[in-house]
Amino acid sequence: MELSIPLETVCRIIIRAREYEALVPAVDPDDGSNPTDDADMDVLEDENNSAVEEELRAVIDDLAEDEQQELIALVMVGRGTFDGSEWEEAMETASDEMRDPADYLLGVPMLAGFLDAGLAAFDLNCDGVGQVS
Numbered sequence: 001m002e003l004s005i006p007l008e009t010v011c012r013i014i015i016r017a018r019e020y021e022a023l024v025p026a027v028d029p030d031d032g033s034n035p036t037d038d039a040d041m042d043v044l045e046d047e048n049n050s051a052v053e054e055e056l057r058a059v060i061d062d063l064a065e066d067e068q069q070e071l072i073a074l075v076m077v078g079r080g081t082f083d084g085s086e087w088e089e090a091m092e093t094a095s096d097e098m099r100d101p102a103d104y105l106l107g108v109p110m111l112a113g114f115l116d117a118g119l120a121a122f123d124l125n126c127d128g129v130g131q132v133s
Contacts, residue, residue, distance in 0.1 A: 001087045001122055005067035010074070010115060011126035013059055017112035020052045053106065060102040068101040069094045074118030075108055084121035 003010070060068060072094035076082050082090040097104045105111060119125055 001084070003070055003122075003124075005063065005070050007119075007124060007126070008129055009059070009063070009067075010071065010119065011129040013056065013071070014112045014115050014126060016052055016056050016059070017115065020050075020056055020106070021110070021112060023050060023052065056106060057102045060105060063101075065098065069098060071115070072097050072101060072104060075105065075111065075114045076118075077121050078114035078116065078118030079108075079110075 060071070063071065069091060073082075073087065073090040076090045076093060077084060077087070081093070108114060116126070
């Protein structure tokens with residue numbers, strides 16, 4: 001199995017998905033006027049249209065349809081719905097989720113972990129991808 005989506009792109013999505021998953025609902029009624037006042041907690045609060053979500057949506061929306069489908073299939077393999085030998089079946093099932101791939105993917109809890117596991121099923125990983133040597 002060879003992905004048409006570049007590994008660097010999948011890794012970028014994984015990194016940003018980790019940041020997105022770290023966001024928590026905004027509940028701090030006592031926002032500080034600066035990071036020290038609020039103990040640096042407000043940075044983790046999710047705001048509508050957060051930059052991380054916007055970037056993830058833009059990256060996913062900019063992918064070709066077959067690349068979006070592969071991303072969804074990688075999630076399905078990563079969460080154990082299919083194994084690596086069932087890639088074609090995962091791709092077929094992923095095609096059912098193509099109405100709005102960004103909504104589907106951002107609605108998946110643990111998206112980053114499932115993408116990581118999906119890559120691992122094909123002996124791929126993000127080690128060293130995007131790193132300056």
